[in-house]
Amino acid sequence: MNVYLDYNATSKLRPEAITGMEKVMRLCGNSSSVHRFGRLSRRAVEESREALADAVNASHDEVVFTSGGTESNNFALLGSRRKIIASSIEHDSVLQHVDEYAKIRVNSDGVIDLFHLEELLKNEESSVVVSVMVANNETGVIQPIEKVLELCRRYDAWLHCDGVQALGKIPISFSSLGVDMMSLSAHKLGGPQGIGALVIRDGVSLSPISVGGGQERGQRAGTENIIGIGGFGAVCETIGSSLEVSESLLKMRDNIEKRFVEIAPDIAIYGKESPRLANTSCIGLPGIKNEVQVMALDLSGVAVSSGSACSSGKIKPSHVLVAMGANSQSAECAIRISLGWDTSTSDCESLIKSWETLARSRVEHAFHQPTVA
Ligand code: PLP
Numbered sequence: 001m002n003v004y005l006d007y008n009a010t011s012k013l014r015p016e017a018i019t020g021m022e023k024v025m026r027l028c029g030n031s032s033s034v035h036r037f038g039r040l041s042r043r044a045v046e047e048s049r050e051a052l053a054d055a056v057n058a059s060h061d062e063v064v065f066t067s068g069g070t071e072s073n074n075f076a077l078l079g080s081r082r083k084i085i086a087s088s089i090e091h092d093s094v095l096q097h098v099d100e101y102a103k104i105r106v107n108s109d110g111v112i113d114l115f116h117l118e119e120l121l122k123n124e125e126s127s128v129v130v131s132v133m134v135a136n137n138e139t140g141v142i143q144p145i146e147k148v149l150e151l152c153r154r155y156d157a158w159l160h161c162d163g164v165q166a167l168g169k170i171p172i173s174f175s176s177l178g179v180d181m182m183s184l185s186a187h188k189l190g191g192p193q194g195i196g197a198l199v200i201r202d203g204v205s206l207s208p209i210s211v212g213g214g215q216e217r218g219q220r221a222g223t224e225n226i227i228g229i230g231g232f233g234a235v236c237e238t239i240g241s242s243l244e245v246s247e248s249l250l251k252m253r254d255n256i257e258k259r260f261v262e263i264a265p266d267i268a269i270y271g272k273e274s275p276r277l278a279n280t281s282c283i284g285l286p287g288i289k290n291e292v293q294v295m296a297l298d299l300s301g302v303a304v305s306s307g308s309a310c311s312s313g314k315i316k317p318s319h320v321l322v323a324m325g326a327n328s329q330s331a332e333c334a335i336r337i338s339l340g341w342d343t344s345t346s347d348c349e350s351l352i353k354s355w356e357t358l359a360r361s362r363v364e365h366a367f368h369q370p371t372v373a
Pocket of ligand 1 (some may be wrong): 008067069070133136
């Protein structure tokens with residue numbers, strides 16, 4: 001059995017992305033060179049920029065290619081040269097820049113507390129940049145970006161959104177949302193790793209964090225990763241069908257949660273009461289640490305994650321679940337299951353079967369505990 005259910009960490013490559021990269025691999029010119037070879041590479045880069053801009057309803061000159069979501073978040077926040085306020089459930093590449101008191105609280109359903117955001121904005125004397133993700137990587141909870149933007153406009157703040165987990169899972173219109181910056185990454189939706197973009201609203205000016213070349217209209221120095229860009233552009237053209245797949249992922253995800261509750265009614269499903277990405281489920285199984293759960297499922301051939309991939313390896317409770325009010329003991333028992341474009345109902349059945357064995361082992365364990373006098 002070989003079941004991959006960790007798409008929020010990274011997706012399996014889509015065949016379209018492979019084809020897109022293969023096409024570009026055959027080019028040899030540097031996209032900054034003026035000769036014919038260079039111009040062909042330049043054309044490939046610009047076609048992908050157009051595809052990405054179309055996918056998120058932005059203008060192609062608002063798109064700056066980066067090495068991924070992490071760099072895009074760093075570029076947006078460092079490049080704005082403003083004080084940063086961010087939600088307490090952001091990715092680490094955002095939180096590293098935020099003072100503890102400038103973290104916006106979330107409620108127990110994982111949704112940002114707008115009153116707290118307003119309080120923080122009111123106390124600022126100069127203009128700030130606010131960073132709120134479109135959808136959370138661990139719980140899938142979708143944030144009320146329109147309302148956040150309303151507050152930002154009222155207090156003359158810029159709004160940066162980390163759209164890394166949302167792209168390809170829910171429709172995104174950069175221009176209708178009206179936010180100032182949005183971070184994107186290719187590998188969460190079936191494109192290659194190591195390529196992403198920051199979409200920057202026309203009129204917003206950032207200081208580059210990578211200097212030493214005029215690439216990306218002076219906004220990000222360094223020879224473009226044209227193979228990655230080719231794959232990103234190709235996968236952006238599949239977004240329409242990805243959104244259709246979301247319907248069937250929702251049915252599969254809801255069925256997993258329903259069956260898990262039947263097996264173990266004491267589980268916690270984090271963010272269940274909020275609008276969530278259709279592919280994501282964050283489940284706490286009291287009594288078994290998430291590392292043990294992940295290892296047991298892995299041994300049975302099913303790959304899931306204990307929290308976000310970027311923090312796997314670190315043995316500490318998820319900051320997202322703690323921000324939602326979970327105590328550290330409960331947070332340490334939560335795993336994330338994330339489905340993707342290639343997930344089948346038989347994959348879900350394999351997960352349910354393996355997870356059932358795991359959950360039932362708690363009862364057996366309890367029966368075999370030695371009694372202490
Ligand atoms: N933002 C979110 C919400 C993520 O989930 C991740 C990756 O897990 C990132 C940013 C970082 O993206 P990348 O892996 O492309 O650097």
